[in-house]
Amino acid sequence: MNYSIRSIAKTLCMAICALALASCGVSKVVIQGSYPSPNVAKLPLSLAVVYDEPLRNFSYIEYSETGAEEFNIASGASHVALFDAVLPAMFQSVVEAASLEEAESLGVDAIFVPAIDEFQLALPNKTKLDVYEVWIRYNLRLVSGDGSPIADWVLTSYGKTPTENLRTADAAINDAAVVALRDLASSFSLSFAQVPEVRDWLASR
């Protein structure tokens, strides 16, 4: 095959232009990770969990200093996967319900409704630190089987991952978010029965 200098230069130019265009667009990061089941004593409760649409489709957009969309981080599916791994290890039985109304008709002891309040991302080029950081604030709600409120509390989780050569920003953000999700799982599974309202409710049963 014959390649002229002109054709090589043309191909190179096209590749550089394509790269430049790609770097201008928003980078979509779908958080993916594996979450182990916690080794904790099971509570003798039947639980229904409701993952509402805002949680299932949760995504966070990080803007650059010029106001352009820089990263679109979708973590809804990963949150559902996390709770699916954690809840069955914490409770005697767990069923998923599409809505609060459906959950109330299942005759369970309690209904759990997790929600994401706030998501924050810190990038090394903005913080001047050599780490990618993710903070997530959750609003966790527990209601009894008939829908009366038991507890409504806030839980925060944090994850970080250091910058490394040959690791993309997307991969680093994913890793930091997975650490934050594991942090949520550990805090939630270890502190659930210590939440004052939950503790009182468990004691009254």
Added chain:
Amino acid sequence: MKALLPLLVVLLASCTSTTVDEFRQGETGINSDESIVILGRRHSSDYETRAEFVDCVGERMTSGNDSISVIPEKEFVDAMFPWFEPRTAPLRTRDLERLMAEPVVAEKMAEFGVRYMVWLDGFTETSGRTGTISCTVGPGGAGCFGFGSWEDDSTFDARVWDVASLQNVGTISTDATGQSYLPALVIPIPLIARVEANACVRLADQLKQFVNGE
């Protein structure tokens, strides 16, 4: 002169100095049916012990004479979830004592046959970057010209906890420094000081002797 060039390159590349200090606080020794687990500290806000360094020390300890059975960090942390996460991991031996009071933790630890828990804490810092290298691409070709150098400093501590007695039995510290060079005359020639790799090898060898009670 040409024959000496590769030798000079090797000498420059291996220009690393490593110091290892051992502080023993108790007797050690391990049976063939017992294992150790090496874990990285990740609770500090500005750095975390790299998983690759932890793996490197573990791999080195499982090879050669007097090799020791080492449980991979991820396998152990996942199996013990959520007790060894950055926020929940024991920072002192009395925290481990409290943790071992949890039946699920004690059961898993016995399953793994863990005799010693080694906590690695440290990082590698790069400083003193000097020089410049400029590269040019043109229709006639590409090339770089210039010179760069930097210094790497790896500082790691390994604290060894005896899971049987729930005591800190010793600490091994390692400090490795090395200067790396990057001369570029058309092609950049990296002469990288293997600072972290040397710290890993020296720390692992010392740890192996320490755990075996030598």
